[in-house]
Amino acid sequence: MKEKVKVAKLSILSNTGLIGIKLAAGLSTGSVSIISEAIHSTMDLAASIITFFSVKISSKPADKQHPYGHGKFENVSGVLEAVLIFIASLWIIIESAKKLINGQEVTSSNIGFIVMFLSAGVNYLVSKKLYDTSKKVDSIALEADALHLKTDVYTSLGVGAGLFLIWITDLHFLDPIIAIFVALFILKEAFTLLKVAFAPLVDVKLCDKEIELITSILNRYNFRYCDFHKLRTRKSGDKRYVDLHLVFPQDMSVKNAHDICDKIETEIEHSLKNTECMIHLESCDNNCRNCPFHTEYTSANTSRDGH
Incomplete structure (x- = not known):
């Protein structure tokens, strides 16, 4: 200042x-x-x-x-x-x-x-x-x-x-x-x-270059989640605000999903100066065919439970 x-x-x-x-x-x-x-x-x-x-x-x-x-x-x-x-x-x-x-x-x-x-x-x-x-x-x-x-x-x-x-x-x-x-x-x-x-003042989105940077960071973690949507961005003075929804497999624990969100939020905030990122967790509805996440986490849980 x-x-x-x-x-x-x-x-x-x-x-x-x-x-x-x-x-x-x-x-x-x-x-x-x-x-x-x-x-x-x-x-x-x-x-x-x-x-x-x-x-x-x-x-x-x-x-x-x-x-x-x-x-x-x-x-x-x-x-x-x-x-x-x-x-x-x-x-x-x-x-x-x-x-x-x-x-x-x-x-x-x-x-x-x-x-x-x-x-x-x-x-x-x-x-x-x-x-x-x-x-x-x-x-x-x-x-x-x-x-x-x-x-x-x-x-x-x-x-x-x-x-x-x-x-x-x-x-x-x-x-x-x-x-x-x-x-x-x-x-x-x-x-x-x-x-x-x-x-x-009317909450116009961030420029295309900055949004491309955000999506590229999200895509680097796409093997950890199912999908993302509702990506919203805006700016207030020198502050940038980013929020989105990440969809995780039903079998993934809240802690694991939260840890992934923390990593993504931290990387976005470090890559764009003066940025606050907020991610909302969602659970997959298991309606996607050939979803590798469902098989992976179900198998892991089955092995752990001995069933």
């Missing part, structure tokens, strides 16, 4: 500094594209603050009111961040359209593109740190914050390149056009983030 909170604080500090620089540059030059970037960074700051509190809450252990833990607070924060980005993008498009219709020149565009390139460099370093940590601790909130800043890198580079062109060509109508493209790019980011963050 300490590592999560530490990088969340770093994001807050970097966004706060960049907002001041971008806003000052935008107001002094009259560039709507720089101001749109300042708004983008303001949304990033809001997202970073939400991320900071969500990772602190999500790291709390399970309690009476939240028996499955607090992991979904990270997903809620991701959805809120996506909504903030949608609002900011629409505002940028509206303001840019007004500037395009009314016409307004950009002054000191050379200062503007220097600020944008500096912003891109800072956000690249911070987003890389956030992304690496999110993968390490499997945090959707940190990944969302990293996605924000990664997008900010591209949009800052785009605005900087546009201001450089204005400085060379003196074509000032490029400024609101660039701002609109920035907003559309941000909208795409918001949609991606909303899709990723919202899925666990």
